[in-house]
Amino acid sequence: MTTSFDSFQKRRLQSSYVSVVVSIALVLFMIGILGLVLLKSTKVANHFKEKVVMTLFLNDDVTKEQLEELKTTLKKESFTKNLLYITKEEAAKAYKKDLGEDFLQFLGDNPLKNGIDVYLNAAYVTPEKMLEIETKYQKNELIAEVNYDKPLVNLLTKNIQRISFWLLVLSGFFGLVAIILINSSIRLAIYSKRFNIKTMQMVGATKSFIRKPFIWQSIKLGLLGALISLIGLLILVYYVDKYIPTLELLKDYVALAYVSAGVLFTAFVITWISTFFATQRFLNLQTNDLYY
Known part of the structure; x- marks a missing residue:
């Protein structure tokens, strides 16, 4: 009976990890696409400006x-x-x-x-x-x-400013969505271990000692999700470059490096912060409150 229950718990935990990784990968994939759009839009805008x-x-x-x-x-x-x-x-x-x-x-x-x-x-x-x-x-x-051509310069400047503004608004929106989704996924994963957290606390483990393995586990899951999203981005970039070669996406190593670094950094920071606050919440709860 115990073995069957342990197997059930293990499968449940693995399923929780998979859902976290998938959620992080999808969100970071969207952020990566937006990052490429921002970088390429700047390059395209500069290209037109330098023709003046x-x-x-x-x-x-x-x-x-x-x-x-x-x-x-x-x-x-x-x-x-x-x-x-x-x-x-x-x-x-x-x-x-x-x-x-x-x-x-x-x-x-x-x-x-x-x-x-x-x-x-x-x-x-x-x-x-x-x-x-x-x-x-x-x-x-x-x-x-x-x-x-003064009218051209005025028109070019206004259009670029307008496009940049809406891209920044969109970036902020996607950034907020990314934080909420990744935070929710991690909170759900930690929720399943809330009794373990409280047990460790009751036997005298410090809060930092309890948080540490959860944080590292979440960071590893976040980086795994980031790697999956980067693979998806590379596939997307390959096909976009194949059908729209004028964008020269595959040759723009600087933009690709910035996007890759941004995705990895975002995964690291959001998972670290989300796990810290999620574990802190359960550490501060009374034992009776864990059932609600």
Whole structure:
């Protein structure tokens, strides 16, 4: 009879562990997907930002030495990602191609100016920072005009801020759901051992001594769930990269490393905290209260 009861208890405990691992794996899988979306959305946003061009049109009397000095200065600026010098002849050819006719035949002279296209680092592509750069270089005696697409920059900034806000709200929601679900699963697993906890306490074991094995057990279950979720994420990333190769998910080792570290860290922290408070609750209960 005792052996049969022990087997029943063992199966019940194993079933409890399996449910904890599955719950943790599913929740962390969702968090991992959200983490990838956040990281890739930032990369995509930066990609579009770094396509914005600020053109510095030069005065006609700028010498070759002055041009090289200006280019050197621009390259040293923290906002510069890349720059491209375009002569007025090259600009005329580009306009001719776009218009489909040679406008120089009507004008006679080339009214365009030599210019430097400055591609900015993503952090500087905001209306405020680009205005600062524009103001700074408009004062330069070598530059006739500073030009960039202000409506595009404003629209890009607003859309990115709006998307970032909702992604953060979604992240907060999923984070809260993760804490609640993992905490509930661990509390249920520890609930089945509440009498063991109280027995150990009654024979003189300290609270920290009682908590320690439960915490380590939960951490191991959490890390196992995290590994299962990471395997699922890798499978998902493989198929997404296969059908949408432009995202380059498999090649983005930094993003994958951040997500993996985040999943493992989340599993460790939430299981540790949840187990600590769950065991503390049963340690503080009176023996009669364990039956309710």
